[in-house]
Amino acid sequence: MSTATTPAPAAAAESRRNVARDLFSSDRPYGVLLALxxxxxxxxxxxxxxFTSANLQNIGRQTTLVTIMAVGMTFVIIAAEIDLSxxxxxxxxxxxAALFMNDFSNNWFLGAMVGIAVGAFIGLVNGLLTTKLGIPSFxxxxxxxxxxxxIAFVITDTAPVLVDSRPFWAVFYEGSIAGIPVxxxxxIVALIIGGVLLHFSTFGRKVYATGGNAxxxxxxxxxxxxTKILCFVFTGVLAGLASLIFTAQGHAARPDFADGLELDVIAAVILGGTSLFGGRGSIIGTLIGSLIIGVxxxxxxLIGVSSSWQIAVKGFIIxxxxxxxKRS
Amino acid sequence: MTTAQPLVDLRDITVSFGAVKALRGVSFDLRPGEVHALLGQNGAGKSTLIKVLSGVNQRDGGTVLVHGKETNFKSAQDSRDSGIAMVYQDLSLVPSMSVASNLFLGREPHGGTKLVRNRSIVHAAQKYLTEQGFPIKASARVGALPFAYRQLTEIAKALMGDIRILVLDEPTSALSAGEEEILFKTVADVTKRGVGVIYVTHRLHEVFRISDRVSVLRDGLNVGTHNTSDITMEKLVSEIVGPGHERMAQATLSVEEGDRRSAFRNESSESSTHAPVIELRGVKNARLNGVDLKVRPGEILGLAGMVGSGRTEILETMFGLRRADEGEVLFEGKPVRWGSPNKAIAAGVALVPEDRHEQGLVLADTIAANIAMPRLPQLTRAGAFTKGEANRRAKKAVSDLNVRAPGIHTKLQNLSGGNQQKVVFGKWLTPEPKLLLLDEPSVGVDVGARDEIYGIIRGFARNGCAVVVVSSELVELTLLCDTLAVIHDGRVTTCVHTSEVEGEERLHHLVQEPAR
Incomplete structure (x- = not known):
């Protein structure tokens, strides 16, 4: 076998192609990009x-919850599991987080940590039950x-919990840096962390291998x-982060909101070309999938479709x- | 019995696949009420002959008479319609359904409506099973049955309808000794009703146990058909292996055996003084009954034995997939209790598993990703996956092992079996392991790639790696190994130097009659 068949310039081109391949992973969601x-x-x-900058920012804000949770869900689904919770x-x-800030400490940072820790803990329980007891994650x-x-209903008596903390509102929803809303x-932070973890870390290789052939x-x-437990924990952490943004948006934590959001999240991941059977998928694909849901x-x-028809049309377009x- | 018309009469059957002649004029007949055993090594033509009868393979020449009528099966359905039933090794039952539902799968009886009546199905199935003497409850869920009873269900299903000819392809390979008895009794009951049974097997003692006649195939020819009562095990073995060990001579030429032997001689005195890489002392667990073995650096140890003898489980115990409940595992002289493969891998153990698709590879992933898989801890810098180093290792493996692929980013599912197997070896190339465990290393691999794989295995040993090979191909073991251990019923019954075994024939005897 000849080993030196690739001359140097071609090698450089190949390494550029490799970077592109890393970003889009091996499964390029071109078809869905066209749909978007x-x-x-x-x-x-x-x-x-x-197509105005104000409305595009709107879409970005409205899609935040779905996109952030979809990043975690991408890991879980590539590992051939699912998280409906x-x-x-x-x-x-x-x-x-809101109750902690109201009842124990008005420190917004500690409150945020509590929200994320609760998410991580539920993810850990999901992961342990799935792997150690062998119960299907579904x-x-x-x-x-x-x-x-x-539990969320019980501890709040089903009523919204107000959060009165200007820094909390600013950090998670109302502020902006260089004109970009937080x-x-x-x-973007969630996408970058997810992308680096999935495509450039050893942990990402383990996720693909686990889902591809355990x-x-x-x-x-x-x-x-x-590996699977960590995927669930990561999803829990990101759901915790999303919950802080959601709370800052309404200045209140509402247990009666976000019903059925998990279906948008899963749809975004699958639209992005991640295989429900595990082993394949990418963060870029998930971003495109989330944007389709958001758009x-x-x-x-905007075009005046009644809210009842919106539900049906969205399902149809998914x-x-x-x-x-599938065809491309 | 000889006066009765044969159920099946195959005359001068020839079958070719491209340039390869799988059958070169085989005649074979089956009489009512007899068990006719069919023997031969892998590749001798047994499966091809069976597939001609089941309509899967088309013959190039010869005639097929079924019930005295000349026939020409175009499909498996034609064969089935002529009263021939096949029971293959891989079962075709739905585990989540009851025995009754499985028996009637696709032919559910229904009244005027299209509704399936579960009660009547169970009733009809139980009646059939009782009449035919199958000791199975029709309402039992198939997945909950012991393996032997699942196999009986399969046979019961195969015999439904007007079946006169039953073909069993290695039916006992996954059964325990007690379970075998149940199967033998069923076969005996079935033949009493005039059904003829063709019984394909590797286990000679079964031939003497249940068959009336026996035929041996070798290199696509029928080398002998005998009444079982007229023949001895010695005679059968020599017919299976053949005169002058042609295959062995052939294989020897192609893998430059002399080269290896002399290389081994040079090192043998040295290697026997080395401390063993791994040593098992009286190891017992669910499948092992006290195994004592040691393997030294540079030594290739072969484990010979039947499927189910415990040979794979020895490898699994060495790889941390099974624990030793009793006894000791010593790695480089120190006792170890590995509970998972990652500890064994970290210590320097590598496994090329039996089923490369299920256990060895992620088929949807690339060559580079698969080769990196067992070495992820070394390919991590501050959590990041060092892709450059991983690609370098993959390129080295592809060129060292001569993997024929467009590049290291080719997906495994696009490679041939032989090249896939080389990638499984490639996973363990850098750094080289101290102990390499191989389970059927050349299964499903073409002849050319097989010789290359033998070369790879010797390369590992030459570099001082201790190698353990499990194989059903006894020729392969005699070619590759320095020492051989015969495994039976979860323990080592014989341990010999390969040079002490006078040819393959002797090894057959060791495996077939482990007690002596």
């Missing part, structure tokens, strides 16, 4: 307001969906249980986009 562009073009023609983690995290997290939501910055991964010395939510309102991406 098509939607943007369509809504821009139909509505004068859609993210919306409930969000509820319990935000009311925990069932574990379906149960956790009810448990976390129920919710969008938080989204037995082969175990036979190669990878602790597949720990639909925003654009359908199916269409996945079908498109």
């Amino acid at each position: 562009i098509a939607l943007v073009v369509f809504f821009s023609i139909k509505s004068d307001v859609f 993210v919306a409930s983690i969000l509820k319990l995290s935000c009311v925990s 069932l574990v997290t379906l149960g956790m969906l009810g448990v976390a939501k129920g 919710p969008i910055l938080w989204t 037995t082969a991964a175990r036979y190669s010395g990878i602790n597949t249980d720990r 639909l939510n925003n654009g359908l309102v 199916i269409l986009a996945v079908a498109l991406s």
Whole structure:
């Protein structure tokens, strides 16, 4: 075998291609990117307001919760598991943070940490039940969906918990840096951390191997249980972060909100080309998937589709986009 | 019995796959009520012959007579319609459904409506099972049954309808001794009703136990059909192996055996003075009954034995997939209790598992990603995956092991079996392991790639790695190994130097009659 068949300039080109490959992973969500562009073009023609910088920032803010949680969900789904409890983690995290700030300490930073810790803890429980007891994560997290939501209702008596902390509002929703609203910055932070972890860290390799073939991964010395648990914990942490943004937005933690958000999150991940069977997926794909969800939510309102029809049209377009991406 | 018309009469059957002649004029017949055993090494033509009868393979020449009528099966359904039933090694039952539902799968009886009546199915199935003498409860869930009963269910399913000819392909390979008895009794009951059974097996003692006649295939020819009562085990073994050990002579030429032997001689005196890399002392667990073994640096140890004898479990115990409940595992002289492969891998143990698709590779991933998989701890700098180093190792493995692929970012699912297997070896190339465990290293690999894989294995040993090989191909073991251990019922029954074994024939005897 000749080893030196690649001359130097070609090698440089190859390494550039490799970087591109890393960013888009091995599964390029071109089909869904086309779907996103098509939607943007369509809504821009139909509505004068859609393609304005104010509205695009709106979309960014409205998509924040879905995108941040979808980053975590990408890890869980690539590891061939699922987390149906993210919306409930969000509820319990935000009311925990708000109650802590009201009842124990008005330190907004400690409050935020409590919210994130609650998310991490629920993720840990999800992971332990799935791996150590061998219960399918679909069932574990379906149960956790009810448990976390129920506890959130109990400890708040189903009433919103007000948060009166200007720095908290500013850090998680109302501030901006260089003209970019903080919710969008938080989204970018989550995407970068997720992207680096998934595509450039050893942990990312373990996630792909675990989801691609758990037995082969175990036979190669990878602790597949720990890998899966960490994926659930990461999702929990990001759901906790999302809950803080949600709380800062309304100046209150509301346990009665965000029902069904987990379906938008899962749809965003799958739209982005991540395989429900595990082993394949990318963070860029998840971003595109989230943007499709966000553009639909925003654009359908702008062109005056009734809220009942919005639900149906959104579902239809999700199916269409996945079908498109399968064919390309 | 000889006067009865044969159920099946195959005459001068030839089958070719491209340039390869799998069958070169085989004749074979089956009489009503007899068990006719079919023997031969892997590749001798047993499966091809069975597939001609089941309509899967088309013959190039010869005639097939079923119930005295000349037939020409175009499909498995044609074969089934002529009253021939096949039971393969991999079972075709739905584990989550009841025995009754499985028996009637796809042919559920229903009344005027299209509704399936569970009660009537269970009733009909139980009636059938009782009549036919199968000791199975129709309402039991298949997944909850012991393996032997699942196999009986499979046979019961195969025999539904007007079946006169039953083909069993290595039915006992996954059964325990007690479970075998249940199967033998069922076979005996079935033949009493006039059904003829073709029984494909590797286990000679079963031939003497249940068959009336036995045929041996070798290199696509029928080298002998005998009444079982007229033949001895010695005679059968020599027919299976063949005169002058042709295959062995062939293989020897292709892998330059002389080269290896002399290399080994030079080192043997030295290596026997080395301390063993791994040593098992009286190791017992669920599948092992007290195993004593040691392997020294540069030594290739072969584990011979039947499927289910415990040979794979010895490798799994050495790799940390199983614990020793009793006894000791010593690695480089120190006792170890590995509870998972990552500890064994960190110590320098490597495993090329039996099923590369299930256990060895992530098929949807690239060559580079697969090769990095067992070495992730070394390929991490501050949490980051060092892709450059991983790619360098992958390139080295691809060129050292001669993997034929467009590049290191090719996905495994696009490679041939032989190249996939080389990638499994490539996972362990850098750094080289101290102990390399191989389970059926050349299974599903073409001849050319097999010789290359033998070369790779010797390369590891030459560099001082201790190697343990499990193989069902006894030729492979005699070619590769310095020492051989025969495994039976979870323990080592014989341990010999390969040069002390006069040819493959003797090894067959060791494996077939482990007690002596």
